[in-house]
Amino acid sequence: MEELDFSGKTVLVIGGSSGIGNGIARSFLERGATVYVWGTRPSADDYADSPDACLEGLHYWQVDVAKATQIDAAPTPFERLDVLVQAQGTVLYDRQEFEPEGFSHVVEVNLISLMSCARKFHAQLKAAQGAMIIISSAAAFHSTxxxxxxxxxxxxxxxxxxxLGEAWARDGIRVNGIAPGLVQTKLTRVTTDNPKRLEGALRAIPLGRLGTPQDMANVAIFLASPLAAYMLGQTLLVDGGMLLA
Incomplete structure (x- = not known):
């Protein structure tokens, strides 16, 4: 399908080294794009032991988005940027997020870095009349x-x-988002590796299964494509129906 062909396009997936971000990066690669990813480990080889990471064919850079100085100093080895996917994310368990240090770290990665990265690439997205996709979570719609x-x-x-969808529309940049439900990644192993918790979680999902990185990638491809040309500022809830009840 021509609208889903990204040949000649340049894509950057922040947090594209594993999990949902990696699934999205690989989907763009399969559709002809040149794809760059940012991750926290020193090199692509350091993800060899990660079951939800495949960096073959992707251009990898180490950038810790928890540190604004690293975002500012990160290279931009492409002349144009057609799609920016912000899939960075972290979570802390055992009540660590109730402490100032834990709370600040998670917010720095999951929120503050979004704006820092958006600002860094605004000019290139504007020049390409590109798209930005922000990965949030179904957690945005209920308590955790x-x-x-x-x-x-x-x-x-x-x-x-x-x-940003409204603010940057007249710059020719379309900003939309995805709110994943329960997807099996390293961040959700506290649930998916616990049979009792997993059973309860699956009962709450009408489709009866966990989401996959590919499920999220399919939506990202749509949002970045001309098929979504009139969508702006929307976050699509992709949760298998979990929040319908």
């Missing part, structure tokens, strides 16, 4: 009592998507 920083930051990402 053990993770106040994760919830606050993902709710903030939802709001930032709307606001």
């Amino acid at each position: 009592r053990g993770n106040p920083a994760y919830n606050a930051s993902k709710t903030g990402a939802f709001g930032l998507t709307r606001t």
Whole structure:
């Protein structure tokens, strides 16, 4: 399908080294794009032991988005940027997010870095009349009592998507988002590796299964394509129906 062909396009997926971000990066690569990814480990080879990471064919850079100085100093080895996907994210368990240090770290990665990265690439997205996709979470629509920083930051990402969607529309940049439900990645292993928790979670999902990185990638491809040319500032909830009940 011509509208889903990204040949000749340049894509950057922040947080594209594993999980949902990696699934999105690989989908763009399969559709002809030149794809760059940012991750936190020193090199692509350092992800060899990660079951949800495949960096073959992707251009990798180490950038820790928790540190604004690294974002500012990160190279931009492409002349144009057609699609920016912001899929960075972290979560802390065992009530670590109730402490100032834990709360600040999660918010820095999940929210503040979104704006820093958006600002860094604004000019290139404007020149390409490109698209930005922000990955938030279904947590933006309900309470997560053990993770106040994760919830606050993902709710903030939802709001930032709307606001930048309006603010940058006249620059020719389309900003939209995806709010994944329960997807099996390293961030959700506290649930997916616990049979009792997993059973309860699956009961709450009408489709009866976990989401996959590919499920999220399919939506990202749509949002970046001409098929979504009249969509702006929207965050699509992709959760298998979890929040319908």
